[in-house]
Amino acid sequence: MAKITVILIILLIGSIFQISFLPSLGYPIDNLNLIISIIIFITAIISYKMGIWLAFGFGLILDLYSIYPFGLLAIALILTVIGLNLFFDNFFTNRSLYSLLALGIIGTFIFNAMLAIFNLLNFISNPVDNNINFLNITFFYNFSWQIGLNLAILALMFLSLDSINRKLRSNFILGK
Amino acid sequence: MKLNILKTLKLSSVLIAVILLLIFFHLINILNPVENLVYRMINPLQNFAYITGGKINNYFQSKADAKNLDSENNALKSQINDLIIENTRLKIIEKENENLKAELSFIENNKYNYAIARIIGENIDNQSIIIINKGKLDGIKIGYPVVFGNGIMIGKIIKANDSISFALLLNDSQSKIAASILNTDNSMGVVEGEYKLSLKMGLLPKNQTINQDDIVITSGLESNIPKGLVIGKVNRLQTSTNDLFQTAIVNPIISYESINLVAVIIP
Incomplete structure:
Protein backbone atom coordinates (compact mmCIF):
# COMPACT_ATOMS: atom_id res chain seq x y z
CA MET A 1 0.00 0.00 0.00
CA ALA A 2 2.82 2.38 0.91
CA LYS A 3 4.62 1.50 -2.30
CA ILE A 4 1.51 2.25 -4.37
CA THR A 5 1.09 5.58 -2.59
CA VAL A 6 4.71 6.51 -3.31
CA ILE A 7 4.25 5.60 -6.98
CA LEU A 8 1.07 7.67 -7.23
CA ILE A 9 2.76 10.67 -5.63
CA ILE A 10 5.72 10.35 -8.01
CA LEU A 11 3.30 10.15 -10.95
CA LEU A 12 1.34 13.23 -9.88
CA ILE A 13 4.27 15.48 -8.98
CA GLY A 14 6.40 14.33 -11.90
CA SER A 15 3.60 14.98 -14.40
CA ILE A 16 2.79 18.45 -13.05
CA PHE A 17 6.46 19.37 -13.08
CA GLN A 18 6.93 18.17 -16.65
CA ILE A 19 3.75 19.62 -18.16
CA SER A 20 3.44 22.90 -16.26
CA PHE A 21 6.42 23.90 -14.11
CA LEU A 22 9.41 23.21 -16.36
CA PRO A 23 7.94 24.89 -19.49
CA SER A 24 7.31 28.11 -17.52
CA LEU A 25 10.99 28.33 -16.59
CA GLY A 26 11.83 29.11 -20.20
CA TYR A 27 14.71 28.11 -22.43
CA PRO A 28 16.86 26.02 -21.93
CA ILE A 29 15.41 24.49 -18.74
CA ASP A 30 12.20 23.61 -20.59
CA ASN A 31 14.19 21.01 -22.56
CA LEU A 32 14.61 18.85 -19.45
CA ASN A 33 12.66 15.61 -19.76
CA LEU A 34 12.10 14.85 -16.08
CA ILE A 35 9.77 11.93 -16.81
CA ILE A 36 12.30 9.97 -18.85
CA SER A 37 14.99 10.76 -16.26
CA ILE A 38 12.87 9.38 -13.43
CA ILE A 39 12.00 6.29 -15.45
CA ILE A 40 15.63 5.64 -16.40
CA PHE A 41 16.74 6.08 -12.79
CA ILE A 42 14.08 3.78 -11.37
CA THR A 43 14.66 1.12 -14.05
CA ALA A 44 18.44 1.12 -13.66
CA ILE A 45 18.80 1.56 -9.92
CA ILE A 46 15.62 0.30 -8.25
CA SER A 47 13.85 -2.28 -10.40
CA TYR A 48 12.68 -2.93 -13.93
CA LYS A 49 9.16 -3.72 -12.73
CA MET A 50 8.73 -0.38 -10.98
CA GLY A 51 10.20 1.33 -14.03
CA ILE A 52 7.67 -0.21 -16.36
CA TRP A 53 4.74 0.62 -14.08
CA LEU A 54 5.96 4.23 -13.89
CA ALA A 55 6.31 4.29 -17.68
CA PHE A 56 2.72 3.06 -17.95
CA GLY A 57 1.39 5.61 -15.45
CA PHE A 58 3.39 8.59 -16.71
CA GLY A 59 2.56 7.68 -20.29
CA LEU A 60 -1.18 7.69 -19.70
CA ILE A 61 -1.10 11.03 -17.89
CA LEU A 62 1.15 12.62 -20.51
CA ASP A 63 -1.13 11.29 -23.26
CA LEU A 64 -3.98 13.34 -21.78
CA TYR A 65 -1.85 16.49 -22.16
CA SER A 66 -0.26 15.66 -25.48
CA ILE A 67 -0.85 16.67 -29.06
CA TYR A 68 0.04 13.15 -30.15
CA PRO A 69 -2.58 10.42 -30.58
CA PHE A 70 -3.70 8.96 -27.28
CA GLY A 71 -1.49 6.07 -26.20
CA LEU A 72 1.60 6.99 -28.24
CA LEU A 73 3.61 8.38 -25.34
CA ALA A 74 2.68 5.46 -23.06
CA ILE A 75 3.81 2.92 -25.65
CA ALA A 76 6.97 4.94 -26.38
CA LEU A 77 7.88 5.05 -22.68
CA ILE A 78 7.25 1.31 -22.19
CA LEU A 79 9.36 0.43 -25.24
CA THR A 80 12.07 2.74 -23.88
CA VAL A 81 12.07 0.79 -20.61
CA ILE A 82 12.26 -2.52 -22.51
CA GLY A 83 15.23 -1.21 -24.49
CA LEU A 84 16.90 0.10 -21.31
CA ASN A 85 16.42 -3.24 -19.61
CA LEU A 86 18.08 -5.09 -22.51
CA PHE A 87 21.10 -2.77 -22.35
CA PHE A 88 21.16 -3.00 -18.56
CA ASP A 89 21.04 -6.82 -18.54
CA ASN A 90 23.71 -7.22 -21.20
CA PHE A 91 26.11 -4.28 -20.88
CA PHE A 92 25.61 -1.84 -18.01
CA THR A 93 25.08 -4.24 -15.16
CA ASN A 94 27.01 -2.74 -12.29
CA ARG A 95 24.64 0.10 -11.25
CA SER A 96 27.49 2.59 -11.27
CA LEU A 97 27.15 6.30 -11.97
CA TYR A 98 28.73 5.86 -15.39
CA SER A 99 26.34 3.03 -16.29
CA LEU A 100 23.44 5.20 -15.24
CA LEU A 101 24.65 8.10 -17.38
CA ALA A 102 25.17 5.80 -20.37
CA LEU A 103 21.65 4.46 -19.92
CA GLY A 104 20.47 8.05 -19.63
CA ILE A 105 21.82 8.85 -23.08
CA ILE A 106 20.41 5.62 -24.54
CA GLY A 107 16.98 6.07 -22.96
CA THR A 108 16.67 9.70 -24.05
CA PHE A 109 17.71 8.72 -27.55
CA ILE A 110 15.25 5.80 -27.79
CA PHE A 111 12.32 7.91 -26.59
CA ASN A 112 13.03 10.80 -28.96
CA ALA A 113 13.70 8.40 -31.83
CA MET A 114 10.20 6.97 -31.44
CA LEU A 115 8.63 10.41 -31.53
CA ALA A 116 10.74 11.21 -34.59
CA ILE A 117 9.53 8.02 -36.31
CA PHE A 118 5.93 9.05 -35.62
CA ASN A 119 6.64 12.52 -37.01
CA LEU A 120 8.18 10.97 -40.14
CA LEU A 121 5.17 8.68 -40.68
CA ASN A 122 2.90 11.69 -40.20
CA PHE A 123 4.85 13.60 -42.82
CA ILE A 124 4.76 10.70 -45.28
CA SER A 125 0.99 10.37 -44.87
CA ASN A 126 0.36 14.11 -45.41
CA PRO A 127 3.39 16.09 -46.67
CA VAL A 128 1.31 19.18 -47.44
CA ASP A 129 0.16 19.91 -43.89
CA ASN A 130 3.07 18.41 -41.93
CA ASN A 131 6.78 19.11 -41.61
CA ILE A 132 9.66 16.93 -40.52
CA ASN A 133 10.50 18.66 -37.26
CA PHE A 134 13.76 16.90 -36.44
CA LEU A 135 15.88 17.79 -39.46
CA ASN A 136 16.84 21.29 -38.37
CA ILE A 137 19.51 22.90 -36.23
CA THR A 138 17.02 24.01 -33.55
CA PHE A 139 16.01 20.40 -32.94
CA PHE A 140 19.63 19.36 -32.43
CA TYR A 141 20.29 22.27 -30.06
CA ASN A 142 17.20 21.34 -28.02
CA PHE A 143 18.08 17.62 -28.10
CA SER A 144 21.61 18.36 -26.88
CA TRP A 145 20.20 20.43 -24.04
CA GLN A 146 17.79 17.62 -23.20
CA ILE A 147 20.59 15.06 -22.99
CA GLY A 148 22.75 17.40 -20.88
CA LEU A 149 19.96 18.31 -18.46
CA ASN A 150 18.75 14.70 -18.17
CA LEU A 151 22.26 13.53 -17.33
CA ALA A 152 22.62 16.29 -14.74
CA ILE A 153 19.36 15.28 -13.06
CA LEU A 154 20.32 11.60 -13.16
CA ALA A 155 23.67 12.35 -11.55
CA LEU A 156 21.93 14.44 -8.90
CA MET A 157 19.45 11.64 -8.15
CA PHE A 158 22.21 9.05 -8.02
CA LEU A 159 24.42 11.07 -5.68
CA SER A 160 21.46 11.97 -3.46
CA LEU A 161 20.46 8.33 -3.13
CA ASP A 162 24.06 7.31 -2.58
CA SER A 163 24.43 9.75 0.29
CA ILE A 164 21.41 8.35 2.15
CA ASN A 165 21.71 4.66 1.23
CA ARG A 166 24.99 2.96 2.06
CA LYS A 167 24.03 -0.20 0.14
CA LEU A 168 24.23 1.68 -3.13
CA ARG A 169 27.81 2.76 -3.62
CA SER A 170 29.06 5.07 -6.31
CA ASN A 171 31.70 3.41 -8.43
CA PHE A 172 34.38 5.48 -10.04
CA ILE A 173 37.09 4.34 -12.38
CA LEU A 174 40.29 4.36 -10.36
CA GLY A 175 43.52 5.10 -12.15
CA LYS A 176 46.69 3.29 -11.21
CA MET B 1 18.71 -14.83 -17.94
CA LYS B 2 16.24 -16.23 -20.46
CA LEU B 3 13.61 -16.43 -17.70
CA ASN B 4 14.33 -12.80 -16.85
CA ILE B 5 13.82 -11.71 -20.45
CA LEU B 6 10.58 -13.68 -20.67
CA LYS B 7 9.24 -12.11 -17.47
CA THR B 8 10.26 -8.69 -18.80
CA LEU B 9 8.41 -9.19 -22.04
CA LYS B 10 5.35 -10.70 -20.36
CA LEU B 11 4.66 -7.68 -18.16
CA SER B 12 5.40 -5.26 -21.00
CA SER B 13 3.07 -7.13 -23.37
CA VAL B 14 0.26 -7.07 -20.83
CA LEU B 15 0.66 -3.34 -20.28
CA ILE B 16 0.83 -2.61 -24.00
CA ALA B 17 -2.34 -4.66 -24.49
CA VAL B 18 -4.02 -2.59 -21.74
CA ILE B 19 -2.89 0.62 -23.46
CA LEU B 20 -4.31 -0.58 -26.79
CA LEU B 21 -7.60 -1.30 -25.04
CA LEU B 22 -7.56 2.18 -23.48
CA ILE B 23 -6.84 3.68 -26.90
CA PHE B 24 -9.94 1.93 -28.22
CA PHE B 25 -12.03 3.21 -25.31
CA HIS B 26 -10.63 6.70 -25.87
CA LEU B 27 -11.56 6.64 -29.57
CA ILE B 28 -15.15 5.66 -28.80
CA ASN B 29 -15.28 8.34 -26.07
CA ILE B 30 -15.95 5.98 -23.17
CA LEU B 31 -12.97 7.45 -21.31
CA ASN B 32 -14.22 11.05 -21.56
CA PRO B 33 -15.68 11.27 -18.02
CA VAL B 34 -12.45 9.88 -16.54
CA GLU B 35 -10.31 12.24 -18.63
CA ASN B 36 -12.42 15.25 -17.66
CA LEU B 37 -12.21 14.26 -14.01
CA VAL B 38 -8.41 14.08 -14.24
CA TYR B 39 -8.31 17.52 -15.93
CA ARG B 40 -10.52 19.04 -13.22
CA MET B 41 -8.40 17.54 -10.45
CA ILE B 42 -5.00 18.46 -11.87
CA ASN B 43 -5.80 21.87 -13.46
CA PRO B 44 -5.55 23.94 -10.22
CA LEU B 45 -2.16 22.40 -9.45
CA GLN B 46 -1.02 23.05 -13.00
CA ASN B 47 -2.12 26.70 -12.79
CA PHE B 48 -0.13 27.11 -9.60
CA ALA B 49 2.93 25.33 -11.03
CA TYR B 50 2.89 27.37 -14.27
CA ILE B 51 2.48 30.70 -12.46
CA THR B 52 5.20 29.84 -9.94
CA GLY B 53 7.60 28.81 -12.69
CA GLY B 54 6.82 32.01 -14.57
CA LYS B 55 7.61 34.13 -11.49
CA ILE B 56 10.93 32.35 -11.01
CA ASN B 57 11.76 32.86 -14.68
CA ASN B 58 10.81 36.56 -14.48
CA TYR B 59 12.98 37.05 -11.39
CA PHE B 60 16.10 35.73 -13.07
CA GLN B 61 15.22 37.49 -16.30
CA SER B 62 14.94 40.85 -14.51
CA LYS B 63 18.36 40.34 -12.94
CA ALA B 64 19.85 39.79 -16.37
CA ASP B 65 17.94 42.74 -17.87
CA ALA B 66 19.02 45.17 -15.11
CA LYS B 67 22.47 45.38 -16.65
CA ASN B 68 21.06 46.77 -19.89
CA LEU B 69 18.70 49.31 -18.29
CA ASP B 70 20.79 52.46 -18.77
CA SER B 71 21.30 52.23 -22.49
CA GLU B 72 17.74 51.01 -22.96
CA ASN B 73 16.47 54.01 -20.98
CA ASN B 74 18.22 56.49 -23.26
CA ALA B 75 16.96 54.75 -26.37
CA LEU B 76 13.42 54.74 -24.99
CA LYS B 77 13.52 58.46 -24.18
CA SER B 78 14.45 59.21 -27.75
CA GLN B 79 11.71 56.91 -28.97
CA ILE B 80 9.15 58.71 -26.77
CA ASN B 81 9.89 62.00 -28.49
CA ASP B 82 9.42 60.47 -31.91
CA LEU B 83 6.18 58.84 -30.74
CA ILE B 84 4.77 62.15 -29.49
CA ILE B 85 5.19 63.64 -32.94
CA GLU B 86 3.72 60.60 -34.61
CA ASN B 87 0.85 60.51 -32.14
CA THR B 88 -0.18 64.01 -33.11
CA ARG B 89 -0.16 63.09 -36.76
CA LEU B 90 -2.16 59.92 -36.07
CA LYS B 91 -4.85 61.77 -34.16
CA ILE B 92 -5.49 63.85 -37.27
CA ILE B 93 -5.62 60.74 -39.46
CA GLU B 94 -7.89 58.95 -36.96
CA LYS B 95 -10.63 61.51 -37.39
CA GLU B 96 -10.48 61.14 -41.14
CA ASN B 97 -10.53 57.31 -41.00
CA GLU B 98 -13.57 56.57 -38.85
CA ASN B 99 -15.28 54.81 -41.75
CA LEU B 100 -12.28 52.60 -42.48
CA LYS B 101 -12.06 51.55 -38.83
CA ALA B 102 -15.42 49.76 -39.12
CA GLU B 103 -13.88 47.35 -41.66
CA LEU B 104 -10.97 46.40 -39.41
CA SER B 105 -11.74 43.35 -37.35
CA PHE B 106 -10.23 44.18 -33.98
CA ILE B 107 -11.69 42.35 -31.07
CA GLU B 108 -14.55 44.35 -29.59
CA ASN B 109 -16.73 43.21 -26.77
CA ASN B 110 -19.90 43.54 -28.73
CA LYS B 111 -18.53 41.96 -31.95
CA TYR B 112 -16.92 38.65 -31.06
CA ASP B 172 6.64 27.45 -34.79
CA SER B 173 7.84 26.35 -38.22
CA GLN B 174 4.55 24.52 -38.84
CA SER B 175 2.52 27.69 -38.31
CA LYS B 176 1.20 29.49 -41.40
CA ILE B 177 -1.16 32.48 -41.29
CA ALA B 178 -2.54 34.58 -44.15
CA ALA B 179 -1.54 38.16 -43.37
CA SER B 180 -1.33 41.65 -44.76
CA ILE B 181 0.79 44.69 -44.01
CA LEU B 182 -0.58 48.11 -43.11
CA ASN B 183 1.35 49.92 -45.84
CA THR B 184 0.34 51.93 -48.88
CA ASP B 185 0.14 48.78 -51.06
CA ASN B 186 -1.72 46.69 -48.45
CA SER B 187 0.75 43.89 -49.21
CA MET B 188 -0.58 40.36 -48.72
CA GLY B 189 1.47 37.31 -47.87
CA VAL B 190 1.86 34.35 -45.54
CA VAL B 191 3.45 34.61 -42.09
CA GLU B 192 5.38 31.50 -41.07
CA GLY B 193 7.25 30.67 -37.91
CA GLU B 194 10.99 30.17 -38.04
CA TYR B 195 12.08 27.38 -35.69
CA LYS B 196 10.55 29.12 -32.66
CA LEU B 197 12.89 32.09 -33.05
CA SER B 198 11.07 34.58 -35.24
CA LEU B 199 8.42 35.09 -37.91
CA LYS B 200 8.84 35.64 -41.62
CA MET B 201 6.35 36.86 -44.17
CA GLY B 202 6.88 35.52 -47.64
CA LEU B 203 5.28 35.86 -51.08
CA LEU B 204 5.49 39.66 -50.95
CA PRO B 205 5.70 41.20 -54.43
CA LYS B 206 9.04 42.86 -55.01
CA ASN B 207 7.55 46.03 -56.46
CA GLN B 208 5.66 46.88 -53.27
CA THR B 209 7.10 49.30 -50.72
CA ILE B 210 7.48 47.84 -47.26
CA ASN B 211 9.15 49.74 -44.46
CA GLN B 212 10.62 48.81 -41.12
CA ASP B 213 8.03 48.93 -38.31
CA ASP B 214 5.08 48.49 -40.66
CA ILE B 215 2.38 46.61 -38.75
CA VAL B 216 1.49 43.10 -39.89
CA ILE B 217 -2.09 41.95 -39.31
CA THR B 218 -4.24 38.94 -40.19
CA SER B 219 -5.79 39.38 -43.61
CA GLY B 220 -9.12 37.68 -42.89
CA LEU B 221 -8.70 35.22 -45.77
CA GLU B 222 -8.74 32.22 -43.45
CA SER B 223 -12.03 31.02 -42.07
CA ASN B 224 -12.48 31.59 -38.33
CA ILE B 225 -9.64 34.14 -38.19
CA PRO B 226 -10.99 37.71 -38.41
CA LYS B 227 -9.13 40.46 -40.21
CA GLY B 228 -7.08 42.91 -38.23
CA LEU B 229 -5.50 40.87 -35.44
CA VAL B 230 -2.00 42.23 -34.89
CA ILE B 231 0.80 39.75 -35.58
CA GLY B 232 3.90 41.89 -35.36
CA LYS B 233 6.08 44.58 -36.91
CA VAL B 234 8.38 44.36 -39.90
CA ASN B 235 11.99 44.23 -38.73
CA ARG B 236 13.83 44.01 -42.04
CA LEU B 237 13.44 42.80 -45.63
CA GLN B 238 15.23 39.98 -47.42
CA THR B 239 15.45 40.25 -51.19
CA SER B 240 17.35 38.42 -53.85
CA THR B 241 17.86 39.58 -57.45
CA ASN B 242 16.68 36.24 -58.85
CA ASP B 243 13.49 35.96 -56.79
CA LEU B 244 10.10 37.33 -57.77
CA PHE B 245 9.14 37.91 -54.17
CA GLN B 246 10.68 39.50 -51.11
CA THR B 247 10.50 38.26 -47.54
CA ALA B 248 9.92 40.36 -44.44
CA ILE B 249 11.30 39.33 -41.08
CA VAL B 250 8.58 40.10 -38.55
CA ASN B 251 9.04 40.65 -34.84
CA PRO B 252 6.13 39.73 -32.58
CA ILE B 253 4.77 42.63 -30.53
CA ILE B 254 5.15 40.69 -27.28
CA SER B 255 7.27 37.84 -25.98
CA TYR B 256 5.28 34.61 -26.11
Missing part, protein backbone atom coordinates in the same frame (compact mmCIF):
# COMPACT_ATOMS: atom_id res chain seq x y z
CA ASN B 113 -17.38 35.99 -28.49
CA TYR B 114 -14.26 34.81 -26.82
CA ALA B 115 -13.21 32.38 -24.11
CA ILE B 116 -10.64 33.56 -21.59
CA ALA B 117 -8.19 30.79 -20.74
CA ARG B 118 -5.06 30.22 -18.70
CA ILE B 119 -1.96 28.60 -20.09
CA ILE B 120 -1.31 25.50 -17.97
CA GLY B 121 1.62 23.92 -19.78
CA GLU B 122 3.32 22.94 -23.01
CA ASN B 123 3.48 19.81 -25.14
CA ILE B 124 6.25 17.49 -23.94
CA ASP B 125 8.58 17.80 -26.90
CA ASN B 126 7.46 21.03 -28.54
CA GLN B 127 7.65 24.28 -26.61
CA SER B 128 5.66 26.07 -29.29
CA ILE B 129 2.50 24.14 -28.50
CA ILE B 130 0.82 25.55 -25.40
CA ILE B 131 -1.94 23.90 -23.41
CA ILE B 132 -4.87 26.03 -22.22
CA ASN B 133 -7.54 25.12 -19.69
CA LYS B 134 -10.56 25.55 -21.95
CA GLY B 135 -11.87 23.12 -24.56
CA LYS B 136 -14.81 21.97 -26.64
CA LEU B 137 -17.21 22.37 -23.73
CA ASP B 138 -16.37 26.11 -23.80
CA GLY B 139 -17.05 26.39 -27.53
CA ILE B 140 -13.47 26.08 -28.74
CA LYS B 141 -12.75 24.35 -32.04
CA ILE B 142 -9.74 23.66 -34.24
CA GLY B 143 -8.64 26.68 -36.24
CA TYR B 144 -9.80 29.36 -33.81
CA PRO B 145 -7.27 32.16 -33.17
CA VAL B 146 -5.65 32.64 -29.80
CA VAL B 147 -5.01 36.25 -28.85
CA PHE B 148 -3.41 38.21 -26.08
CA GLY B 149 -4.70 41.49 -24.72
CA ASN B 150 -6.84 43.48 -27.09
CA GLY B 151 -6.06 41.86 -30.41
CA ILE B 152 -2.51 40.50 -30.60
CA MET B 153 -2.61 37.10 -32.23
CA ILE B 154 -0.20 34.59 -30.76
CA GLY B 155 -1.39 31.27 -32.16
CA LYS B 156 -4.10 28.99 -33.45
CA ILE B 157 -5.98 26.06 -31.89
CA ILE B 158 -4.77 22.77 -33.40
CA LYS B 159 -6.46 20.29 -31.07
CA ALA B 160 -9.44 20.62 -28.74
CA ASN B 161 -10.42 18.11 -26.07
CA ASP B 162 -13.46 18.57 -23.88
CA SER B 163 -11.67 20.51 -21.12
CA ILE B 164 -8.31 21.54 -22.56
CA SER B 165 -7.00 22.70 -25.92
CA PHE B 166 -3.66 22.91 -27.68
CA ALA B 167 -2.54 26.03 -29.52
CA LEU B 168 0.35 26.27 -31.96
CA LEU B 169 2.27 29.50 -31.46
CA LEU B 170 2.97 31.63 -34.51
CA ASN B 171 6.75 31.22 -34.20
CA GLU B 257 7.12 33.31 -23.07
CA SER B 258 5.71 35.95 -20.74
CA ILE B 259 2.03 35.18 -21.39
CA ASN B 260 -0.20 33.61 -18.78
CA LEU B 261 -3.73 34.54 -19.78
CA VAL B 262 -5.12 34.38 -23.33
CA ALA B 263 -8.43 34.66 -25.16
CA VAL B 264 -9.72 32.34 -27.87
CA ILE B 265 -11.94 34.14 -30.39
CA ILE B 266 -15.12 32.20 -31.11
CA PRO B 267 -16.60 33.40 -34.40
